Amino acid sequence: MAGYRDLLRTPGVARMIAAQLVARFPNGMMSLAILLHVEQQTGSYGAAGIVLAAASVGQAVAGPITSRWMGAWGMRRVLSLTLAVCVLAVLGLALLPLNLPGYMVFALLAGLSTPPVQSAVRTIYPKLVNAGQLTPLFSLDASLQEIIWIVAPVVITVVSTQVGTVQGLLLVAAILVLGGAWFILSPEVGRVRIPRSRRAFGLVVLKPPVMLATVIGFLLIGACSAVEVGVVATFGHGGLEAGLVLAVFSVGSLAGGLAFGHIPIGPWAMARRLLIVTVGLGLTMVSLNIFWLGGTLVLAGVGIAPALAVLFAITTASVKFSETAEAFGWAGTGQLIGAAAGSAVAGILIDQSGPTGAYLAAALFAFVGLVVSIVFVRAFPDLRDRDPSPHPDTEPIQTARI
Numbered sequence: 001m002a003g004y005r006d007l008l009r010t011p012g013v014a015r016m017i018a019a020q021l022v023a024r025f026p027n028g029m030m031s032l033a034i035l036l037h038v039e040q041q042t043g044s045y046g047a048a049g050i051v052l053a054a055a056s057v058g059q060a061v062a063g064p065i066t067s068r069w070m071g072a073w074g075m076r077r078v079l080s081l082t083l084a085v086c087v088l089a090v091l092g093l094a095l096l097p098l099n100l101p102g103y104m105v106f107a108l109l110a111g112l113s114t115p116p117v118q119s120a121v122r123t124i125y126p127k128l129v130n131a132g133q134l135t136p137l138f139s140l141d142a143s144l145q146e147i148i149w150i151v152a153p154v155v156i157t158v159v160s161t162q163v164g165t166v167q168g169l170l171l172v173a174a175i176l177v178l179g180g181a182w183f184i185l186s187p188e189v190g191r192v193r194i195p196r197s198r199r200a201f202g203l204v205v206l207k208p209p210v211m212l213a214t215v216i217g218f219l220l221i222g223a224c225s226a227v228e229v230g231v232v233a234t235f236g237h238g239g240l241e242a243g244l245v246l247a248v249f250s251v252g253s254l255a256g257g258l259a260f261g262h263i264p265i266g267p268w269a270m271a272r273r274l275l276i277v278t279v280g281l282g283l284t285m286v287s288l289n290i291f292w293l294g295g296t297l298v299l300a301g302v303g304i305a306p307a308l309a310v311l312f313a314i315t316t317a318s319v320k321f322s323e324t325a326e327a328f329g330w331a332g333t334g335q336l337i338g339a340a341a342g343s344a345v346a347g348i349l350i351d352q353s354g355p356t357g358a359y360l361a362a363a364l365f366a367f368v369g370l371v372v373s374i375v376f377v378r379a380f381p382d383l384r385d386r387d388p389s390p391h392p393d394t395e396p397i398q399t400a401r402i
């Protein structure tokens with residue numbers, strides 16, 4: 001913890017972490033807010049699911065594009081533009097008398113215009129700290145983001161069910177404005193300039209570490225989404241049990257990230273972390289007792305934030321600084337698609353074999369991620385004795401001796 005205290009004393013680090021957490025807080029609220037509002041307005045969970053899918057498609061498509069724009073137009077300009085459009089789209093969902101196609105259009109627009117805060121902040125981090133602090137910073141970031149997934153769903157559920165779904169969406173819009181403004185106006189966002197990338201759009205994802213980060217992110221988040229569906233199917237929507245079990249899952253991730261964030265990242269780091277996740281998720285199928293599930297999910301959670309930290313570090317260390325934001329955009333798209341795939345597969349297996357099917361899906365997603373990390377271990381950069389910062393965009397020029 002002393003290392004984390006020193007890290008947070010580094011100028012700008014604590015402010016950036018806090019500002020990006022608040023700016024991204026609506027990410028943990030938006031899906032539930034849209035789902036509850038559209039279901040109430042249309043009386044159909046099917047319609048709500050279609051609208052939610054439109055928002056997810058928008059986010060997945062836009063991630064790499066808006067992230068790359070930051071190198072061409074500047075971070076503040078892109079973040080401000082996307083923030084303004086996203087807020088207007090959320091207000092449209094809340095206040096306009098829409099039919100199903102109208103909800104889909106505004107949800108798609110909200111997804112397409114989601115501000116690329118995650119790509120921006122992880123591009124800024126290497127400019128705030130020295131090489132030795134970067135891996136612990138990524139681990140701290142991955143750990144603290146669990147706060148979003150613990151608190152945000154509870155807040156939006158309480159507001160939407162006890163006050164109203166319109167007020168829930170208005171709360172999302174308000175936090176978008178406040179958090180986005182805080183992040184955009186932070187001095188570090190103005191100081192860090194991303195050079196324009198000279199490579200064609202999409203080529204960065206073909207780099208083996210970036211491809212691995214995208215694929216394993218897809219599988220890891222797919223496992224987490226399957227767990228969420230399984231827990232809800234096990235305990236239902238009405239009781240506290242589902243929320244408590246999912247909370248301890250996130251607490252395990254938070255604890256794991258803080259405990260193991262200082263460990264140097266070698267080629268086998270991802271495999272070791274995913275082994276913990278796979279074992280924990282595999283044990284969930286033994287019993288659906290709340291205490292057993294809570295314990296096994298804490299174990300699985302211990303590996304999640306450390307695994308995400310590895311994904312962030314290998315992405316940063318394998319690209320030029322001008323490519324960092326786009327690379328994180330592709331990784332984010334992989335995670336969004338993984339979330340949708342995990343939920344879908346879990347839902348199908350629940351229909352066939354009950355809640356245990358969802359935990360089977362989660363364990364299989366994690367196991368495939370483990371296999372990928374073992375088979376392609378040589379593609380993981382060894383960062384134990386290497387600066388994990390992005391490569392500079394300027395390279396030395398050889399001159400002839402006279």
